[in-house]
Amino acid sequence: MTAEAAGTQQDAPEARHMNLEPVVAKLTRLFGDRATTAASVRDHHGHGEGYFPTRAPDMVIFPHTTEEVSDAVKVCALHNVPIVPFGTGTSLEGHVAAVEGGVCIDLSQMNSVVEVNDEDLDCRVQAGVTRKQLNEHLRDTGLFFPIDPGADASIGGMASTRASGTNAVRYGTMRENVMGLTVVTADGRIIKTGGRARKSSAGYDLTRIFVGAEGTLGIITEVQLRLYGIPEAITSAVCQYPDMESAVNTVIMTIQLGIPVARIEFLDDVQMQACIDYSKLEGYEGKPTLFFEFHGTEAGAAEQAEQVKAISDDLGGSAFQWTAKAEDRTHLWQARHDAYYAALALAPGKKGIATDACVPISRLAEAILDTKKDIEESGLVAPIVGHVGDGNFHLVLLYDEGDKEELGRCKALIERMNHRAIAMGGTCTGEHGIGMGKKHFLVAEHGDAVSYMRQVKKAFDPENIMNPGKMVSL
Amino acid sequence: MTAEAAGTQQDAPEARHMNLEPVVAKLTRLFGDRATTAASVRDHHGHGEGYFPTRAPDMVIFPHTTEEVSDAVKVCALHNVPIVPFGTGTSLEGHVAAVEGGVCIDLSQMNSVVEVNDEDLDCRVQAGVTRKQLNEHLRDTGLFFPIDPGADASIGGMASTRASGTNAVRYGTMRENVMGLTVVTADGRIIKTGGRARKSSAGYDLTRIFVGAEGTLGIITEVQLRLYGIPEAITSAVCQYPDMESAVNTVIMTIQLGIPVARIEFLDDVQMQACIDYSKLEGYEGKPTLFFEFHGTEAGAAEQAEQVKAISDDLGGSAFQWTAKAEDRTHLWQARHDAYYAALALAPGKKGIATDACVPISRLAEAILDTKKDIEESGLVAPIVGHVGDGNFHLVLLYDEGDKEELGRCKALIERMNHRAIAMGGTCTGEHGIGMGKKHFLVAEHGDAVSYMRQVKKAFDPENIMNPGKMVSL
Known part of the structure; x- marks a missing residue:
């Protein structure tokens, strides 16, 4: 194992020179009453269901569209302000703690089922749709979505932690069941990964780079999912x-x-x-x-x-x-x-x-x-x-x-x-997932490969504004 | 679509200042009669089964171990000489053409089945093992490996093109059936990705970055595969x-x-x-x-x-x-x-x-x-x-x-x-796969996301020595 993989090399970020004030002002102008700095809301968004202490973000916003997420990310990127995406707050390894402060983007109001293609056994949902909501929506189609972590988590959060649950032994995990994504990247660009074909050999598998990335590479705003016929x-x-x-x-x-x-x-x-x-x-x-x-x-x-x-x-x-x-x-x-x-x-x-x-x-x-x-x-x-x-x-x-x-x-x-x-x-x-709690195990498990994970992080988020302090952060 | 994704931005590599002579000398010393510059061998390695004209490499070597691949890559990296990995030469989109010359690393002599874990329905093979060879090896175990492209391709090549075949509708493709990899990266380091657990939320999914990467990010030398009981x-x-x-x-x-x-x-x-x-x-x-x-x-x-x-x-x-x-x-x-x-x-x-x-x-x-x-x-x-x-x-x-x-x-x-x-x-x-033949379709299909594929390429292979001219190369 190299020194880098073992985490002994000190490339930890310097103290962040972020400029919060204009960000709060701009996001308040953009989001109106869907932006808040109220302490109770911030505290609620500073922790999941794990045992980690609350680390409240400085502001919470509630976008409705991918374009709004993009606008918000562009504002944060301009001022080097960290961003923490938030679904239902049910993660377990400190994934949503705002360890460097910044803006929490709560996706819970992006809760539309965009389309259901029952002939193709797939659907597209906004990231804030929860698994129970999706299955309720599918009730009359004869189809269901099998992935079921303990909590009624959001599909975006489930994708981000590569969630699974009780049905995975038969139907696979989010890794196997996410067909494509819409992602807002660290500079606010909107990209689409994957597609609706059951398989593809076209290019690097960006979908599976974002699945399991815990919001550290970009913000998932829409998810294309495989569905199954109810047996x-x-x-x-x-x-x-x-x-x-x-x-x-x-x-x-x-x-x-x-x-x-x-x-x-x-x-x-x-x-x-x-x-x-x-x-x-x-x-x-x-x-x-x-x-x-x-x-x-x-x-x-x-x-x-x-x-x-x-x-x-x-x-x-x-x-x-x-x-x-x-x-x-x-x-x-x-x-x-x-x-x-x-x-x-x-x-x-x-x-x-x-x-x-x-x-x-x-x-x-x-x-x-x-x-x-x-x-x-x-x-x-x-x-x-x-x-x-x-x-x-x-x-x-x-x-x-x-x-x-x-x-x-x-x-x-x-x-x-x-x-x-x-x-x-x-x-x-x-x-x-890894979050804050299992970073040292990640190094123990993957050794030198972790240095390439860090390269991936740098490629997608060179300024380290996307959910900093998690996964491969030192 | 941005100019970059559309391929109009000129970041095409400058003429490569590679230094072939010392590479030939060093690899000849390292590999003896498993290194050759004979024209017939080079020509054979300059094409697959597609319609692309032969582009012969300058040299072909036949390593036996991951460490030998690593040694060879280090020599090439030092002198900025391109590397083209080669399995059975059955790819269809010009994947193995040595468009910038360099060294072809033929993995066909890395053809050992490393281990079969019949209790866990998995195995580990060197990259040069072919699918038929693997199934022959498994004959007495009651297990089989279902992925079957038309040719009797090597497992490493199948992983690199995200191959599938007739059984994919039931058993999935290489995307679903590769559990982990040993990869020699562009600077000659050896990393292991994935593992033997059926699922994991530990870190970025490096395995699926290399699966389908067509040898442009690193050289796959070993593959951990899922197996299935013969019905x-x-x-x-x-x-x-x-x-x-x-x-x-x-x-x-x-x-x-x-x-x-x-x-x-x-x-x-x-x-x-x-x-x-x-x-x-x-x-x-x-x-x-x-x-x-x-x-x-x-x-x-x-x-x-x-x-x-x-x-x-x-x-x-x-x-x-x-x-x-x-x-x-x-x-x-x-x-x-x-x-x-x-x-x-x-x-x-x-x-x-x-x-x-x-x-x-x-x-x-x-x-x-x-x-x-x-x-x-x-x-x-x-x-x-x-x-x-x-x-x-x-x-x-x-x-x-x-x-x-x-x-x-x-x-x-x-x-x-x-x-x-x-x-x-x-x-x-x-x-x-994309190879040389479908690069323009990749841009048509994935738009702006291709610029992130290029970021991935740069993260893993900053000098563009791994199978240049394919996939996302301009």
């Missing part, structure tokens, strides 16, 4: 296991056999008990548990379920509890989506740190068991939950906000979990 | 149609219904007759034809076939001709893969220009019918074939090498076809 049949099942190994090995066998499960979610004993209590799930015990969902034709979904059941039975799983009724399914998956809140409810008054890692599936049992052991030794309460079909698992570490020693133990545990994942050929984050 | 059941079917609309509409309906066909290939009447003659296909007529393949469990593959058959029957397709026997299937798909050679055999002595475009599926019938009309009006012989499940179709235009007027008509037809595809929201190339 003819959807069935869910829950199965409980005597121990974690049996549950994880059921996942591994299922993936290795290529059974096209739509969802396969793991909850450890602690998390399952938390969900039972929080979401009033009846008929279950606080044991290692898998939630499954099968999509297909009636016969196809049934066949997948039988195949998985056979594997599960062999490994000591309980009888499958079926939930074919849409209403029961919704309740079950809402409970899964509320796992974070269920975890928080384990220790009222405590805060939670949600973190994730992802490993090759053959190392999943080892990664989770070692992490479980770390948790026991740490004395912390930290339920494990995961999109385990992808090898992705999450931890919610509970701590007292005033208790620095406890927070230290949380951080030490995260260090061990992520370095272990990297050593296994995995990644320090499957879907949460 | 329990594979069945193929052929169906013939009274007219092109019926065939194409069968494709459109199949995709819109989300039936997970593994392959759905179109051959127009001219191409089908060519294949019948060339590959001795019995029992078929020279009519618009679809070749299908269904992968799944026994029941699943049969169900898919029934669903497609119902659509096809409605649209006037002939009775399905089944080819469940592996031997017959292989013959059928070999005939499909040999379509290019079958097309050439239509007019012995003539050359062929293979070109492609890709459109949203709803526009596919129109795109193909308009192209067919253009062909009729042009007086050219130009069979149409396509991976139509993705909206991707190909033309082989036959022309006399000495007949400039005929070549002109070919080029005019390609212009119309590609501009039409772009106007439909599609792309000027689904899988062949």
Whole structure:
């Protein structure tokens, strides 16, 4: 690893000579009552759902169009004022903290579905459309958009963090499902990347440079997305296991056999008990548990379920509890989506740190068991939950906000979990992103390649005004 | 569109002051008899399978390791000598022509399968491994690698052109199936991108910057690939149609219904007759034809076939001709893969220009019918074939090498076809790439975004030594 990649070379930005006053004046003139410097609004925009302290921007604006975003960026660029894009504020690694101040561009009012091409199974949305809003909009088309992070995040934010969720094992992540983008670049130009063809060999893949870039290269204002037909049949099942190994090995066998499960979610004993209590799930015990969902034709979904059941039975799983009724399914998956809140409810008054890692599936049992052991030794309460079909698992570490020693133990545990994942050929984050919290893991994971990431940053944002202090910033 | 994107700004490279003599001497010392300046070898490396004139490099070397590639690149970089990476020489848009001379790095002797992780359904190969070699290597594992461009191309070359083929409708392209890379960058550094986790939100997606970059940003020396379990059941079917609309509409309906066909290939009447003659296909007529393949469990593959058959029957397709026997299937798909050679055999002595475009599926019938009309009006012989499940179709235009007027008509037809595809929201190339031949279409398709592609090029290769004159070079 070179000194540069290791972060020891000091090319950290000098103190920024930004000129805030004219920016505030100009943006107020342009945006009227859609521009504000009110402390409460600024504070609200200075943090996500992570454990990072609030770093309020100096101003918040609410554009309605790509052209308005472009106008605002041009003003900021002229005066060297940082810009932080903001969707729903549900990111976890300090992505929206305005660490150098500047202007927060809140895209939540850019919430129109621009077009739905049902014949081509694609659509175009403004960046502020949320995933639930999109699926509500699609309700009568027979189509759906499968990517579902825990929060009802905005599509622009989901693209920017390369989000995924419970359906990724079958439908892929934002990486696979964003077909093209409209982006406002650091000098305020508007570009379109990608297109509506299912594949293309035309030029560098700019779309996938911006997907996962966390707003550090430009601001995504529109997203072209792949859609999918709602399957003819959807069935869910829950199965409980005597121990974690049996549950994880059921996942591994299922993936290795290529059974096209739509969802396969793991909850450890602690998390399952938390969900039972929080979401009033009846008929279950606080044991290692898998939630499954099968999509297909009636016969196809049934066949997948039988195949998985056979594997599960062999490994000591309980009888499958079926939930074919849409209403029961919704309740079950809402409970899964509320796992974070269920975890928080384990220790009222405590805060939670949600973190994730992802490993090759053959190392999943080892990664989770070692992490479980770390948790026991740490004395912390930290339920494990995961999109385990992808090898992705999450931890919610509970701590007292005033208790620095406890927070230290949380951080030490995260260090061990992520370095272990990297050593296994995995990644320090499957879907949460780098933000402020995981910059050092990025270097540990990608070594010298990080110096090329910095070159990309310089190519798109030479003045470092786009969401500075995140991802590859020193 | 800015002047820069339109290519009118003159930042074309000045005449290169390269210093060939010491490079030849040093590389001869390093590579011994794996370095050559023999004219026959140089000529062989100066062209692909496209219609572009041979532009021979000054020297060809045959490294065995990533470190050797790195050593060679360092020597070239020191003396500002261009580098052209070479796989199997089967690209179609002049990708390997040494337009500014320099050193061709032939990777064909880097042909080891580094590792196969059958539990994780992935593998790592050196860049010179070909797709058939890989599948031969995997024979006893129950796994396969699905991406299959027409030629038995190298995996490194396939990654570099973002290749796909007949299975892409089900399994994706190189974009979706490359998990990580080892790359030698323009200054000779070795970096690793991506990893073995199924998904990651860690940093900019360098992997997908190099995939499709046609060797203009660095040299891919190793590739981590996704693999798939060989399906329990594979069945193929052929169906013939009274007219092109019926065939194409069968494709459109199949995709819109989300039936997970593994392959759905179109051959127009001219191409089908060519294949019948060339590959001795019995029992078929020279009519618009679809070749299908269904992968799944026994029941699943049969169900898919029934669903497609119902659509096809409605649209006037002939009775399905089944080819469940592996031997017959292989013959059928070999005939499909040999379509290019079958097309050439239509007019012995003539050359062929293979070109492609890709459109949203709803526009596919129109795109193909308009192209067919253009062909009729042009007086050219130009069979149409396509991976139509993705909206991707190909033309082989036959022309006399000495007949400039005929070549002109070919080029005019390609212009119309590609501009039409772009106007439909599609792309000027689904899988062949830009190379030298489609640089102007890239600008037509991506407008101002091309100026950012040029920024990427400068970030990775500031001296423009990596495969100059291709993709975004002016």
